[in-house]
Amino acid sequence: MTVALILLCAIVGVGLALYIHHRLTAPEPGREEDAASATDDDAGEECCGMHITCERDSLLASVSENIEYYDDEELDRFRGRGADAYSDVEEDEFRDILLTLRPDDIAGWARSIQLRGIELPSAIREELLMIVAEARAMKSVS
Secondary structure, three states, X not given: OHHHHHHHHHHHHHHHHHHHHHHXXXXXXXXXXXXXXXXXXHHOOOOOOOOHHHHHHXXXXXXXXXXXXXXXXXXXXXXXOOOOOOOHHHHHHHXXXXXXXXXXXXXXXXXXXXXOOOOOOHHHHHHHHHHHHHHHHHHHHO
């Protein structure tokens, strides 16, 4: 009986120590910071960049209400159009803009597009997420 009591106390003690360690070292939800994140530095809350859901949320969330244009005012004509309603020529127009952006501007451009009510073509959206994931991977290696 004494052995069982000692084992129980040891297990509770280890559990308590692990709990305290977790509470002291775990980041608060939504406050993970990653220097390689492609979100605005001014936002204060950044995505860890390790999960595709996190990338989608950080890129497409309305972090700022200010709409910034990236010499792409002509895309405003696509406001309200569905992701699958674009022709190949129109997709290429989005692709050309995406591929000519500076790497630091890609996340801001994605937020700007969303704030303007423009839904990216499905293929372009996937390319955008791949570019951001690759940029984050490269920065985390450096």
